[in-house]
Amino acid sequence: YQRRVHGKQWYQRRVHGNIEIMESVIGTKIKNCRKTDKEVTAADFKDIQLIGLYFSALWCPPCRVFTPSLLEFYETVNESKKQFEVIFVSHDEEEEDYKEHIENMPWKTLDYKDPKIEDLTSQFKVCGIPMLVIVNKEGKVVTTRGRILINEKGPDAFTEWLKN
Numbered sequence: 001y002q003r004r005v006h007g008k009q010w011y012q013r014r015v016h017g018n019i020e021i022m023e024s025v026i027g028t029k030i031k032n033c034r035k036t037d038k039e040v041t042a043a044d045f046k047d048i049q050l051i052g053l054y055f056s057a058l059w060c061p062p063c064r065v066f067t068p069s070l071l072e073f074y075e076t077v078n079e080s081k082k083q084f085e086v087i088f089v090s091h092d093e094e095e096e097d098y099k100e101h102i103e104n105m106p107w108k109t110l111d112y113k114d115p116k117i118e119d120l121t122s123q124f125k126v127c128g129i130p131m132l133v134i135v136n137k138e139g140k141v142v143t144t145r146g147r148i149l150i151n152e153k154g155p156d157a158f159t160e161w162l163k164n
Contacts, residue, residue, distance in 0.1 A: 033105035055131040057091040058101040063130040
């Protein structure tokens, strides 16, 4: 489950007090995991308090174990108001695996083999998956231990992250 990828420096900038997710953190090719004609724009992140960058792959057994926990967490913290978004950063080796992997995910994803995947992997020093990096709306990394904290604390982790 170890994978090390080197790439360009990840960067961020603030726009009108909010992070411009589409251009600065991720790139311009974010889409919905579930097939839809709705284009994803920065406006989709307007009310989001925290973003989880989820590094995962279908071939990875620990990822297959964690994804349902992340889905339950996602649904729980967004139950009354959408305030948390996940962006899937695929480490799938085959496009068919990627498509199968995102089929039932309710969140966002980068395109398969998007160059930003390498950039983000390098920036967050991803050397093993699954990994969940939590970023606040100002673009500050809250934690790189999102997976561990969700497993330990469940939805209470979200409340703690908001305080950071």
